[in-house]
Amino acid sequence: MPRILVAGETLIDFIPDAPGPLASVDSFDKRAGGAPANVAVGLARLDADVDFWTRVGDDAFGDFLVETLADEGLSGELVERDSEAQTTLAFVSLGEDADREFSFYHDRTADTRMEPGTVDDDELADYDWVHVDVLSLDTEPSRDAVVDLAERARMTDSIVSFDPNSRPERWGEFSYVEAAKQGFRLADVVKATPEDLREAGFEGDAADLARQLCEFGPHTVLVTLGDEGSYAYATADAPWADEETEVTHDGYSVDPVDTTGAGDAFTAGAIAALSEGEPLSEALAFGNAVAATTTTAGGAMTALPTREAVRTFREQ
Ligand code: ATP
Numbered sequence: 349m350p351r352i353l354v355a356g357e358t359l360i361d362f363i364p365d366a367p368g369p370l371a372s373v374d375s376f377d378k379r380a381g382g383a384p385a386n387v388a389v390g391l392a393r394l395d396a397d398v399d400f401w402t403r404v405g406d407d408a409f410g411d412f413l414v415e416t417l418a419d420e421g422l423s424g425e426l427v428e429r430d431s432e433a434q435t436t437l438a439f440v441s442l443g444e445d446a447d448r449e450f451s452f453y454h455d456r457t458a459d460t461r462m463e464p465g466t467v468d469d470d471e472l473a474d475y476d477w478v479h480v481d482v483l484s485l486d487t488e489p490s491r492d493a494v495v496d497l498a499e500r501a502r503m504t505d506s507i508v509s510f511d512p513n514s515r516p517e518r519w520g521e522f523s524y525v526e527a528a529k530q531g532f533r534l535a536d537v538v539k540a541t542p543e544d545l546r547e548a549g550f551e552g553d554a555a556d557l558a559r560q561l562c563e564f565g566p567h568t569v570l571v572t573l574g575d576e577g578s579y580a581y582a583t584a585d586a587p588w589a590d591e592e593t594e595v596t597h598d599g600y601s602v603d604p605v606d607t608t609g610a611g612d613a614f615t616a617g618a619i620a621a622l623s624e625g626e627p628l629s630e631a632l633a634f635g636n637a638v639a640a641t642t643t644t645a646g647g648a649m650t651a652l653p654t655r656e657a658v659r660t661f662r663e664q
Pocket of ligand 1: 541571572573574575576577578599600601602604607608609610611612614635636637639640643
C-alpha cells in the first residue's frame with residue numbers, strides 16, 4: 349500500500365452559533381481543523397496509509413488536537429508538542445450569504461515553528477507521496493521546514509502535491525503570490541481553485557490556468573469548480589498519462605449543508621486514487637464523490653466520509 353505523508357498546520361476552528369459579524373457572536377463550537385489536518389484525516393478515513401507531520405502547543409487545545417488525530421487512527425509520531433508556543437486558533441464568522449471569514453491567532457504559534465530536518469532522509473524515503481500547503485509558507489521557520497521537506501522528497505521517487513489555498517487574511521510578512529509560485533516550482537501535482545490561481549496572478553479558465561502552472565514544473569493540475577465538479581490537466585510526464593491529457597468530471601448533485609473543507613476532502617480523495625494507480629478520470633470522480641459527501645454534513649473534518657460511505661454514495 350502506498351505511504352503518504354501530509355505536512356502542515358492543525359488548529360482549532362471556533363465555529364459561531366449564528367451568522368453575523370464576529371463581534372456579535374455569543375458562542376462558538378470548538379472543532380479540530382486546518383487544511384493539511386483535514387487532508388490527513390480524509391486520507392485516514394479512506395483507509396490510506398498516512399502520517400501527519402504537524403506541531404501543536406503543550407496546552408489544552410494541543411491535547412484536544414492530539415486526541416482527535418489519534419482517534420482518527422493517525423500515528424502521533426510526527427505530531428510534535430511545543431512547550432514554548434501555543435496552538436493556533438481560528439475564529440470563524442459566517443456572512444449573510446454563508447461566506448466564511450476567518451480571524452487567525454497565529455502569531456509565532458506552534459505550527460509556525462516546525463523545523464527543517466524533522467523528517468530525516470531515511471524516513472522520507474519510505475513515503476510514496478508528500479502533500480504540503482501554502483499556509484505553511486506564510487512564516488518562518490515552518491516555511492523553510494516545508495520547502496526543505498518538499499525539495500528532499502522530489503529527490504526521491506516520491507510525488508509532491510501542493511495546495512495554494514489562498515486565505516488573504518493570513519498574508520503579512522510574506523507575499524502570497526511569491527509563496528504560491530515557490531510551491532508550484534516544488535510540486536508534481538497542484539490542486540487549486542480558479543480563485544486561488546487568480547489570486548496568485550494567473551488568468552483564464554481552468555484549462556488556461558492549468559497550462560500556465562505546468563510551466564513552473566508540475567506535471568498535473570487538479571482544479572476544483574465547486575458544484576460544477578473538477579477539471580484535470582496532465583502533461584506526458586505524469587505517471588498516469590501517456591500523453592497530454594485533459595479530463596473533466598461534472599461532480600455530484602447534492603443538497604449541501606456546509607461546503608467548508610470540500611476542497612480538502614477532494615484533495616484526500618484524489619491523492620488516495622492517484623497513489624493507488626487509478627487513472628486521472630477516476631481520481632476526479634472519486635475526489636468529487638468524497639467532497640460532495642462531505643458537503644452533506646456540517647463541520648469540515650467531522651463530515652469527511654469513510655471509503656464505505658463513498659462507495660454507497662456513488663452507487664446511489
Ligand atoms: P473549501 O475552501 O470550502 O474547502 P474549495 O473552494 O477549496 O472548498 P470547491 O471547488 O468549492 O473547493 O469544492 C471542492 C469540491 O467539492 C468540488 O470539486 C466538488 O467536488 C465538491 N463540491 C463543492 N461544492 C459543492 C456543491 N454545492 N455540490 C456538490 N459538490 C460540491
